[in-house]
Amino acid sequence: MKQIYKSKIKNKKCLCRYCDEYFLAAEPRASRCKKCKINKSLCECGNKKGYDTKSCMKCSSTTRGMIQSDIVKKYPKWKNCGHKKGELNVSKNINIRKKIKIGLRKYYKNNPQVLKEKSIHRTNLNINTKFGKLKYENNVGEKFRSKLEASFSNILNDNNIKYDYEVPIKMINDRYKVVDFVVNDILIEVSGYAYESWRKDFNNKIKILRDSVDNQIIILTYSQNLNKLYDITSYDIYTGSIDNKKDIINKINFCSNINLMKKELEAT
Secondary structure, three states: OOOOOOOOOOEEEEEEOOOEEEEEOOOOOOOOOOOHHHHOOOOOOOEEEEOOOOOOOHHHHHOOOOOOHHHHOOHHHHHOOOOOOOOHHHOOOOHHHHHHHHHHHHHHOOOOHHHHHHHHHHHHHHHHHHOOOOOEEEOOEEEOOOOOHHHHEEEEEEHHOOOOEEEEOOOOOOOOOEEEEEOOEEEEEEEEOOOOHHHHHHHHHHHHHHHHHHOOOOEOOOOOHHHHHHHHOOOOOOEEOOOOHHHHHHHHHHHHHHHHHHHHHHHH
């Protein structure tokens, strides 16, 4: 049997992306020379780190790897924050935790407005992290999270219809869901309804809204996605295309008339 020998790859010139100098490497796609590879893989403290990161995990975190005395020297306000050993650590005492929970429940019962503000703050934080910041402007200069919402606000402004944006509404489970627009007690949701993960979350949101509130609900999306909304349509839920302005205004007027009729019946 003849032995087959693999031919060695000759060294080729490669440009280092850190020092901008050429070096010889067997792999033509190499981007780091030996010096930069060693220097960039070590932190100032001597520990290993990633090539593109500034420091290692210990140096990047505030108190990781520090002794209690060093933490107190650097952050004197943290003396009673629970960073103590063994039984002295307040955060690990079960009885103290129970007392804190009971005290918080009593406080929230006596001050329901604080609990409401806290839950609204949490929902707003989740929205900002999930759906991004307000970066799309309408004709008046108001900012929204999507182009669809900005275009819908332009329709309302052109027809002198007042609206509230991102209104938190209490659900059956005492949590809050944020509705895109509220016009004359009508809940209006504007969604692209594009991806399957978005559709599942949106469908669950509409079902909870329907079970929690008696208000009229209008869902607006692109015309090509209207057929996909068929599964979540039920009583007092109306769907429409964002491009059909006349239909949107007619539905808002129709739902507002129904709400007026309901109020008159309740008053009698």
